[in-house]
Amino acid sequence: MIGSLGITHLQEIWWIIASLVGALFIFMTFVQGGQTLLFTLARSEEEKTLVINSLGRKWELTFTTLVLFGGALFAAFPLFYATSFGGAYWVWIAILFSFFIQAVSYEYRKKPHNFLGTRTYEAFMFINGSVSLLLIGAAIGTFYTGSNFLLNDYNLVQWQHPLRGLEAAFNFFNLALGVFLVLHARVLGALYLANNLAHPELVARSQKAAYINLLCALPFLVVVLGGLVLIDGYAVDPNSGTVSLETGKYLHNLLGQPLNLILLLAGLVLVVGGVFLAHFKKSTQGIWLSGPGTVLVVLTLLFLAGFNNTAFYPSKFDLQSSLTIYNASSSHYTLTAMTYIALTIPFVLAYIIYVWRAMDAGKMSLEDVSEESHNEVY
């Protein structure tokens, strides 16, 4: 059934799936945002432990979504994986380190004899929450601003900048996107904690933090959206496959595909609406507006990069080396096999939601994480 679809359809389906996983990952970065809020929100060791344990029920899901995002890109667009990871070496290594140190921090932070000390593991969490998202933002920024690579006749990459990817963080647009992701994660983190905790003071502080961080994030969002509208984009001629710079390319993509415009506006309204609900109405349900809103916005951004004859991983060094979802993808056979595997994703989402609801049926309080409770705690 799926095998009878044309390769173009499969490539587009996989760009949608990869974008969806990427968008869900950005939603799940409320964990990273919560980690950077640890020092501002929590006023005592007990409160810190409460925040950590609330985030600690979810960090693995975020981590796993990132791993799946990588795996899906590897399987569906291996030329992107090879070009970006092997080329923009240092940026990926830095992201990798910041996730590596996160993975042990929850478990080891409070354990006796943990060698590096509680503060070190908390610092690891802060680095993960800030550096990783800053660099992921910069890396995604290159989807619009381009990178410095050359592909030879055998599609093997030669990176053309000595900083090997870190140069992305020195571009104003990329940097703005990175900073926005860090602040946006803090917004989501605050909203998640407001929803998840049974601790009135922490909830109130979280609601305020969501609002303040949104205000801080807005200028960067304006830079990103303004930049997207104004910068030259990498257009692909559908007949010859030639890549050229087109003024207002992403604006054209936005206006030429009304669905994108609707998704973007709806997403932005939801993100902002969630925060307003939390701050002005003192609601704890803000995350359920801002979270889905985030998914819609990220989906739009990735659709703008990949669809409508656009190169999603452009090379500003050599325009014709740029990657499109059509020249970077796996074969028809592999995409077909992968699509069958992807049919199980709704089932996976269903059990995640079921377990999430079962585990979060009651909000988490200081008593839950106290020693007397005899609960397992981080």
Add this chain to the structure above:
Amino acid sequence: MIDAIDLSMVNWARAQFALTAMFHWIFVPLTLGLSFLLAFFETLYVRSGNEEWKRITKFWMTLFAVNFAIGIATGIILEFEFGTNWSNYSWMVGDIFGAPLAAEGIFAFFIEATFFAVMFFGWNRVSKRFHLLSTWMVAIGSNLSALWILVANGWMQFPTGMQFNPDSARFEMQNFWEVLFSPVAISKFTHATSSSFQLAALFVVAVSSWFLLRQRHQQIAKKSIIVACVFGLIASVFVAFTGDEAAHTVGQVQPMKLAAIEGLYDGEVGAPLLLFGIPNLNKQPGDEQPAFHEAVGIPYALSFLANRSFNSFVPGINDLVYGNPEQGVVGVTEKMARGKAAIAQLALYKGARKVGNETVARNALAAFAPNSPYLGYGHLHSPEEAVPPVALNFFSFRIMVFLGVFFPILFIVFLVATLNDKIKDQRWLLLTGIISLFLGYIASQAGWIVAEVGRQPWAIQGLLPVGVARSTLTSATVAGTFFMFLFLFTLLLVAEIRIMLKQIAIGPEEK
């Protein structure tokens, strides 16, 4: 195709991958096996209602969590490293290799991540039965992730179900089921998981032995030993059968690896399997020196292992390098000539396509097709380069096998002594139980050395040498990240061991 090969960069990249993989493999086998032991302990609790089984479950679960975290951390590094250090590999075989990695994410990692939270934190938040189900799901999820990554590794040892596409200059998948059910993938999965069950059983035996030596938590220790030894014994049977099958498959699809494992230079009919030997480290392919200073073997056993026939011919390193027409063995020398022709024809084809000369392109492609299976050999510089390190494989294999025979004996002795309630007086046995944990780790690592070093110089057996699979990076860059990883791994290993020892010292909750 590749302009110049920087060997020192390749070696740093190999060292980095070996470091990460071996470090990862300190934690993974314990996760794979202990997750099932937790499920057994908790099942006993739910069925009997005996609170002692719950305390046992919770104690081992604490140790499981300490180990699990660092396993996850190192796992993501491996996934990234395929891209960062082996980007040519990622492109050239990504069409086949990426699929199991993505499947691993969808099918396995989410099960682990989701149900781990319930298993660890859900004791008072979900029903008893749902909690038990979650513990089982963690065990199943962990072992499913092992399945997919071992399918990927199996394909590196025995590339099947694919074809080279000259237009995209990469290998493309033709048959997913051939990749998934390749005999190497199956024997890899069953052997790696069952040996991991063995290691987890050794872990429980070692920690329990320590309790018995210190005369603490004796009831819990004895109960744990019984469950672990039964599990370990059953696993040992599987280890033996799957190990035999794995060696047989190696004989069929990676004869060079088998020859290196045995230090067999000149092929023989009715070849013996060596029990002991002192390899001659100066021995080179093609020279007249003896391969061993001393060696003792079981006659005909290697022929039987490789071909399931006592009087069959097992090719040696010299046969495989230089060819043996009598036995129908095509040597590396000939494969290299055909590989170099394939590279030239592919370049001609690509050049002709670029300028639109379709006639030349067609002819070049026609000439390329029969030589394409040997494309990878065209990148070798000398036929002898195709020989993996002999002594390392020889010793690693024997360490693994001898320890694999020792462990079931240990499990039986422990089981008998515990059932007769004599275990707490057997000081030497308890000490042996503790030491055996380290032997378990050595056996497990030795197995991977055989699997990976035995495949050298290939990243993908016969198709893609490591020198071609690499990224374009300077050796200083890769050496830099090697030492960054080494530093971080060392720090976290120290932290992990200290936390683990402290948790063991604290022990299970008392009544």
